Amino acid sequence: MSADKRYSIETSQLNLWYADFQALINVSVKIVDGLITGLIGPSGCGKTTLLRCFNRVNERYGNVTTIGEVQILGKNIYDSDVSLPELRKNVGMVFQRPNPLPISVYENIIFGLRIHSEQRRRKKSQTDEIVEAALREVFLWDDLKDQLKVKATTLQLEQQQKLCIARLLPLKPRVILMDEPCSTLDAKGTRAVEELMLELAGHYTILIVTHNMAQARRVSDECIFMLLGEIVEHTRTEDLFLMPKSTKTADYIEGRYG
Amino acid sequence: MPTDTVPSSTSPDSPEIIEPKLMFTATEQSRKKQLTENIARCIFFVMTLLMILPLVLIVVYLFVKAAPILSPEFFFMNPEKGMRAGGIWAPLLGTIYIVIISLLVSAPVGVLAAVYLNEYARESWFTRIINLAVVNLAGVPSIVHALFGVGAFVYFARMGRSVLAASLTLAIMTLPVIIASTKEALGAVPMAFREACWNTGATRWQTIRGIVLPNSISGILTGVILQVSRAAGETAPIMFTGAVFFKAISEGDVLAYGLFDRFMALSMHLYQLSTQVPGVPDALEYGTAIVLLGTVLMVNALAIVLRVYLRSRKRW
Numbered sequence: 001m002s003a004d005k006r007y008s009i010e011t012s013q014l015n016l017w018y019a020d021f022q023a024l025i026n027v028s029v030k031i032v033d034g035l036i037t038g039l040i041g042p043s044g045c046g047k048t049t050l051l052r053c054f055n056r057v058n059e060r061y062g063n064v065t066t067i068g069e070v071q072i073l074g075k076n077i078y079d080s081d082v083s084l085p086e087l088r089k090n091v092g093m094v095f096q097r098p099n100p101l102p103i104s105v106y107e108n109i110i111f112g113l114r115i116h117s118e119q120r121r122r123k124k125s126q127t128d129e130i131v132e133a134a135l136r137e138v139f140l141w142d143d144l145k146d147q148l149k150v151k152a153t154t155l156q157l158e159q160q161q162k163l164c165i166a167r168l169l170p171l172k173p174r175v176i177l178m179d180e181p182c183s184t185l186d187a188k189g190t191r192a193v194e195e196l197m198l199e200l201a202g203h204y205t206i207l208i209v210t211h212n213m214a215q216a217r218r219v220s221d222e223c224i225f226m227l228l229g230e231i232v233e234h235t236r237t238e239d240l241f242l243m244p245k246s247t248k249t250a251d252y253i254e255g256r257y258g
Numbered sequence: 259m260p261t262d263t264v265p266s267s268t269s270p271d272s273p274e275i276i277e278p279k280l281m282f283t284a285t286e287q288s289r290k291k292q293l294t295e296n297i298a299r300c301i302f303f304v305m306t307l308l309m310i311l312p313l314v315l316i317v318v319y320l321f322v323k324a325a326p327i328l329s330p331e332f333f334f335m336n337p338e339k340g341m342r343a344g345g346i347w348a349p350l351l352g353t354i355y356i357v358i359i360s361l362l363v364s365a366p367v368g369v370l371a372a373v374y375l376n377e378y379a380r381e382s383w384f385t386r387i388i389n390l391a392v393v394n395l396a397g398v399p400s401i402v403h404a405l406f407g408v409g410a411f412v413y414f415a416r417m418g419r420s421v422l423a424a425s426l427t428l429a430i431m432t433l434p435v436i437i438a439s440t441k442e443a444l445g446a447v448p449m450a451f452r453e454a455c456w457n458t459g460a461t462r463w464q465t466i467r468g469i470v471l472p473n474s475i476s477g478i479l480t481g482v483i484l485q486v487s488r489a490a491g492e493t494a495p496i497m498f499t500g501a502v503f504f505k506a507i508s509e510g511d512v513l514a515y516g517l518f519d520r521f522m523a524l525s526m527h528l529y530q531l532s533t534q535v536p537g538v539p540d541a542l543e544y545g546t547a548i549v550l551l552g553t554v555l556m557v558n559a560l561a562i563v564l565r566v567y568l569r570s571r572k573r574w
Contacts (some may be wrong), residue, residue, distance in 0.1 A: 014492035057456055063380075088459035095457075101469055110466070112458040164454070171458065 008033040008175055009054060016049060016058070025229040027068070032220075036197060036206045037239065038220030040213065044254065046229040047209045049251035051177045052209070054086060055091040073174060092168030094178040098160035100152035100167070105144055108163060109153045111132050112171045130170050138166040138196055138231045146258055158189030162196060176200070176201040178208040182215065194219050213253055217241055225249045320551065325543035332545055336506050337527070341535045346546055348507050351514060352421070352521035353553070356496060357489045359425035359517075360432060367429075367483045368436030373438070376444040377466055395434035403431040403493040408498045420518040424500035431495055432485040439481025443474040476568030483561035487554040493525040501526040503534070524550045 009031035016024040023046045031037050031103040052058040053070055056077060069076050077087055089112070100108050109131045113122070131148065135141040140162050144155075152163055161181060168176060178197070182190040197206055197219050210216050216223055216237065223237040225246075231242060233249045244250040284292075310502050335345030379385040407427025417423040447470050455465040471478075493501075499521045507514035528546045531538050 036400065055457065057453070085459035085461060088457055092481060093457040095450065095453060097450060099454040101451055101454055103469075111455075115455075115458055115460045115464050115468075151280075167454075222356055 001175055006033040007031060008073055009207075010071040011149055011234075012052070012069045012071075014050075014053065014066070014070060016067075017047075017065040018051065019063045020232070023229050024053070026229065027229075027231055029224060029231055031205060033205050034202050035221040036201045036219055037169070038221060038223040039207060039209045039226065040211075040216050040218035041226035041232075043211075047226055048179055050226070051093075051137060051179055051207060051209055054175065054177055055088045055093055055239065056082075057088070057093065067185045085116070089171045090173050090195060091175045091177065093174040094161070094176065094181045095122070096180040096183050097166050098157055098184065100160050100163050101153070102151060102153050104149050105152050105155070105163060106131055108149040108167050109170060112167060116171065127217045130190050134166040134169045137169055137200070139160040139192070139199075140166060156189075158192055161185060161193055165193075165196065165200075173204060175207065178206065180209050182213060183211065213241075213255075225252065231250070263333045317548075317551070317555075320544050320548040324541055324548045327539075327541035327545040328548070332426050332508055333549075336509055337522075341504065341531060342538055342542070343546050344359065344472060346417040346524065346527065346549060347509050348514075349522040349524045349527035349546070350533045351507065351512065352501070352547065353490050353525070353550075355421055355515050355521065356425045356428055356500075356523060358487055359421065360428035361482065361486060363426060364429040364433045364436055364485070366434050367569065369440050369482070372440035372444060373466060373471075377462055380386040392434045392437050396438060398431075399494075400431060400492050403427055404495040404498050406430065407495060412499055418518060418541045419498070419500040419502075419520055421500055421515050421521050424521070424523075427499045428489045428492065431492065432489055434478045435488070436482055436485055438480050439484070440474075443477025443481060444470060446477060447473045459481065476565045479568070480565045483557060483564065486557045488551055489525055489527055490557070493523075493529050496523055503530055526554070542552060 004038070007030040014024055014027040015022065023049045027046075027050060038049065038215065054072065054077075058064050058066070061168075065106050066078065066108065068078075070078060072087075072091065075082070103111070103113060105219045108127065110122075110127050113127070113130065132141060135144060140159060143159065144150075144163075147155075155163065161184075164180075165176070177254065182193050185193060194215065197208070200206060201221075204218075208216075208220065221234040222235065223240040225232045225248075227248055233244060233246050235245070240249065241253055244253065332345040333349050333350060336348050337346065338344030375385060375388065379388075404427060407423060407430065410424035411417045411426050412419055415423075417426075451469050451473070452465055455469055460468070500520055502520045503522075505520055505522050506544045524546060528550060529542065531546060
């Protein structure tokens with residue numbers, strides 16, 4: 001790797017336990033700014049856990065101990081002066097199952113803004129613009145411009161998932177974490193979301209957990225293979241799939257286990 | 259050398275070959291299964307009918323017996339002539355008082371405690387103890403609550419036997435059930451909504467205020483309202499803490515009781531009429547009973563209507 005790359009996420013010696021079970025072991029990775037990085041590995045290898053470390057939402061799920069450093073844009077997010085709401089505003093997350101809130105499309109998109117600027121009443125024209133811009137960015141505007149008042153939970157799954165991505169954009173995040181964002185979508189929805197990701201790359205650093213090897217190859221620039229809580233290999237996607245250095249990686253991508 | 263590789267083509271378990279025409283006709287065995295099925299369905303249906311029957315019978319019977327006395331005056335007159343005449347104004351108003359005051363106390367405490375337990379508290383020995391306490395408190399017999407009320411409110415807090423002491427005793431009694439039903443309502447809100455909120459940086463309170471409460475309010479209110487009927491119907495907890503045999507109040511005045519007054523209540527009144535006073539006209543007893551039952555049924559119906567209405571507005 002050349003030295004002039006900028007990294008938006010750097011972890012060093014990251015260890016994480018759920019009660020007594022160690023889910024991450026000495027994880028040290030550097031995620032390049034503005035690229036799409038894929039996280040692959042068999043179920044239970046810690047991909048999702050690692051992803052959730054980056055906005056510290058792990059801590060909401062009970063008995064979790066984290067040791068080590070996670071620097072995002074140069075700042076260790078486990079420092080005591082880090083505000084979780086501010087962190088999560090800048091590091092957005094998209095889930096496996098689309099989870100729009102049970103409110104209108106419009107309200108879903110400005111939900112984040114409302115959360116972060118309660119006092120300031122925004123003008124209607126201003127929020128209208130924000131909603132339109134966010135929906136345009138995820139190619140939903142033409143589909144939904146007449147349905148802004150519709151309850152978001154009644155949309156098609158593909159639209160819901162795009163909406164969940166659009167919901168993050170008004171907060172101007174730097175990093176978007178995606179946890180198997182296409183696993184509940186059909187082929188057409190998957191392609192649409194993948195196209196959207198490629199479009200968003202560059203503006204945002206995107207991390208995507210996926211079980212779908214083909215998807216990892218299609219969308220990611222770099223790829224990380226994890227096994228049993230450890231990073232096995234992290235390199236350019238083409239290299240990982242064409243000439244894996246580790247035999248474990250080779251076994252996995254060729255479908256011998258996982 | 260592997261010995262188990264030879265497939266046996268004539269396994270004893272292989273199904274016998276049936277003539278295609280007979281394949282789908284009922285056999286002796288399937289006829290038997292169908293018979294059992296019919297009997298089972300019949301029993302379940304009869305049991306369901308049995309459940310409705312008593313309610314219908316009770317309501318009809320009470321109405322017939324109480325018919326001669328049911329009139330507006332019956333509601334707005336105090337009991338007279340040693341309880342053998344007059345109406346139910348004093349006990350009716352007393353019941354309304356204790357129900358409202360007890361819920362004013364138990365609903366906020368119960369709902370907020372449940373929100374804490376469900377939304378904030380993590381699984382630990384402390385929350386486990388609290389949850390255990392809630393479950394067990396819900397199972398404590400009402401007479402035990404009554405004795406607690408006498409000790410804690412009447413004597414220790416020096417409220418005397420009063421509207422307030424009785425209301426607080428009822429509040430203690432309804433509290434655990436409100437906590438349990440509220441927790442259930444909150445638990446029914448999908449976790450995905452909370453995750454979505456947290457991941458946009460919402461605090462727990464913003465999540466609760468913006469998403470969790472609006473989507474669970476129907477369940478919470480239903481749970482609270484159902485406790486109205488319980489508070490209205492219980493006799494034991496108020497018997498020692500403030501309800502009295504007789505107290506005349508000004509008829510038609512809704513502010514007739516003070517917080518520290520003794521009071522009459524419908525459930526207690528009914529108990530006195532039927533056991534303590536000889537020569538009470540039947541209609542008076544049944545009239546009191548139907549008002550008590552009517553109040554409870556009306557409140558329950560209100561809960562159902564409210565739930566249906568609030569549910570129709572949410573969808574996920």
